[in-house]
Ligand SMILES: Cc1cc2nc3c(=O)[nH]c(=O)nc-3n(C[C@H](O)[C@H](O)[C@H](O)COP(=O)(O)OP(=O)(O)OC[C@H]3O[C@@H](n4cnc5c(N)ncnc54)[C@H](O)[C@@H]3O)c2cc1C
Ligand SMILES: Cc1cc2nc3c(=O)[nH]c(=O)nc-3n(C[C@H](O)[C@H](O)[C@H](O)COP(=O)(O)OP(=O)(O)OC[C@H]3O[C@@H](n4cnc5c(N)ncnc54)[C@H](O)[C@@H]3O)c2cc1C
């Protein structure tokens with residue numbers, strides 16, 4: 001069992017959680033993820049490490065409440081425990097010698113973008129962060145980003161309720177056109193990554209994306225996470241999660257992410273029923 | 280009491296092999312409960328009575344771990360079941376598992392003298408009878424192998440499949456402390472995530488593992504060696520004096536045909552893991568879903584393919600096709616499994632090779648296959664299938680399960696400098712399981728490629744003996 005040692009609500013549906021896991025904390029590098037199971041009947045779900053302390057023996061992740069597992073997770077408090085936490089998994093994000101980097105975080109992808117931006121800075125790159133969300137209330141980690149020694153922080157919302165109105169691709173395109181960046185790293189919903197990849201490709205700027213296919217084991221054993229990159233089948237969990245955005249088949253990724261949509265809704269509805277009776 | 284002749288010698292029964300009681304195919308194909316029910320005491324006695332108790336028991340050499348088969352059958356005849364269990368446990372820590380899943384017809388039973396007449400003693404079923412007898416006792420009364428005197432040495436076992444468990448059990452007998460590191464949240468390897476409940480109930484696997492834990496084997500789950508720990512670190516920081524790697528060959532192979540990433544195409548590993556390990560057949564009571572196809576095509580001809588096909592049926596498929604490139608004679612699956620699959624209504628499409636998976640809106644709608652003919656024997660000695668030109672046709676289906684084999688998972692090996700592997704990623708060892716790194720041994724599927732439970736256990740035990748020698752030499 002893994003004791004929960006920290007919990008913070010970042011927005012209506014986004015939470016930060018910390019777990020006591022000293023062995024894992026010693027090993028994590030930015031861009032890696034964990035698999036967790038809330039309880040004995042639980043699903044194994046992947047979440048990215050958002051922070052960790054080897055000295056204090058904890059790891060943190062940020063999650064958005066989207067379905068049953070993240071729902072259950074959001075109900076747990078400090079003092080409760082998770083049945084399983086496994087990691088660190090996946091290839092760490094490549095940060096060395098990239099130069100001037102734009103780190104783009106969209107929605108809950110911002111949770112992943114934050115430690116990546118930090119690692120990019122630590123590796124000596126110059127970092128511009130672009131953080132986007134549908135609306136102001138869904139923006140997360142802005143204070144944390146502000147505390148980093150960034151070249152610039154650009155905030156974007158679809159409805160203009162905070163920062164620039166529009167999509168993250170607009171400031172990204174401007175940075176590319178101005179010749180202000182050597183590399184982009186986009187993390188967020190598949191559709192956002194797809195358009196970031198397109199924007200940078202048209203402008204000849206390399207772009208790394210952090211993919212989020214459905215996973216079961218997270219160690220290369222099942223192939224649930226397969227994605228097509230440059231015409232080849234790759235396993236998201238062991239070959240990624242980072243890939244060259246210009247080569248990813250995003251249509252396939254988006255289609256594969258929907259496999260269980262109906263079933264997940266069923267499970268979540270069932271759960272909500274139980275949940276509301278208990279309240 | 281078995282009949283004796285006038286000289287007082289026992290006269291073995293000449294009755295035919297005692298059939299295994301099994302559940303009705305129609306009924307059993309609706310649920311995940313076990314298919315083969317096991318011998319009753321009476322049936323076990325009748326079957327044991329067929330054993331000649333040969334002066335030169337050829338059966339023993341047929342068992343990869345050389346269980347003293349003659350002796351355990353003698354104990355059954357004496358109704359000394361606990362004694363029978365003890366005989367088996369001398370050699371095999373998991374009798375209830377092996378009695379169920381060993382390919383006995385190719386091993387011990389093939390070597391039984393009575394097999395010449397086509398009716399060998401049902402050694403596997405008798406072994407299962409004893410294994411189940413043992414597990415039916417409460418924990419204190421079960422047969423426990425004797426733990427050796429504490430040697431003060433510590434061994435890390437990586438992977439809790441049959442290879443790792445057998446190695447761990449044996450190391451305890453030598454008195455070494457053992458920690459098993461398992462990457463998944465439950466121990467057992469393929470026994471837990473792969474072989475379905477209806478063939479090997481998970482409660483049996485769990486009970487056998489509990490027995491090992493009772494001898495002092497410590498199991499740490501959620502520990503991926505190569506990620507959570509490195510092998511070097513286990514030895515240098517965590518104080519393990521030696522290590523055994525039994526991580527299996529768990530990386531699924533796909534067909535490499537167009538359309539294979541459509542929704543509804545599973546590797547057998549994913550399909551079986553969702554259903555067995557994650558209990559998706561209880562969804563939404565268990566949280567992990569599985570897509571329940573109406574028409575399912577399973578590609579492959581081994582035990583894994585049979586398990587996947589029979590699982591699909593149990594999830595409610597109206598039609599399940601087994602698509603195999605060669606003919607039924609070449610299928611590597613156990614005869615018994617093929618027979619069970621047929622009984623349950625699996626439709627065999629032999630000599631068919633998948634060319635493409637068809638889809639609409641991202642979902643599988645069918646699979647194009649070509650008819651094959653058997654040509655000249657290939658290097659494996661089996662006749663190689665060749666395409667019949669112009670024979671393409673489509674099998675209508677909404678789910679495809681690919682069960683054409685697995686490869687070595689590079690996660691641990693690539694994170695372990697100095698560990699020599701073959702061109703295909705399998706760990707290279709000598710016959711005792713020693714790898715290129717001193718003190719590090721390996722065995723099971725990660726050395727041989729996908730094989731069998733008992734061969735993996737045999738490798739684990741051999742390595743344990745070699746580890747024991749290594750520890751004594753290095754002290
Ligand atoms: C490498 C990786 C890193 C991730 N990091 C984060 C993170 O830091 N924060 C975060 O909030 N989310 C992250 N995700 C996504 C997260 O895993 C899913 O949101 C979560 O599994 C949803 O589970 P659920 O039961 O609550 O929702 P469900 O009801 O299962 O599903 C809701 C939606 O989430 C998607 N989903 C379901 N299961 C998975 C799965 N196993 N993997 C990916 N997507 C799935 C489905 O497409 C579905 O539309 C990451 C995913 C991957 C692959
Ligand atoms: C569906 C199916 C049906 C089968 N049916 C039969 C049958 O009827 N009879 C038979 O004899 N054989 C059968 N087999 C084959 C048999 O199960 C295998 O040959 C045997 O399990 C191999 O044992 P192993 O210990 O080498 O590996 P595995 O059983 O694969 O166990 C390896 C374990 O190591 C863990 N692991 C992997 N990497 C790491 C890591 N880096 N760190 C920590 N742990 C790790 C894995 O999670 C796993 O638990 C079947 C196989 C399958 C898949």
Ligand code: SF4
Nearest residue numbers: 342377381386387403
């Ligand atoms: S372990 Fe397998 S091969 Fe050996 S006697 Fe038992 S059933 Fe036969």
Ligand code: SF4
Nearest residue numbers: 330331333338391392
């Ligand atoms: S060879 Fe067959 S008959 Fe002879 S002892 Fe072994 S099991 Fe009995």
Ligand code: FES
Nearest residue numbers: 218220222223237
């Ligand atoms: S999640 Fe199973 S192989 Fe990637």
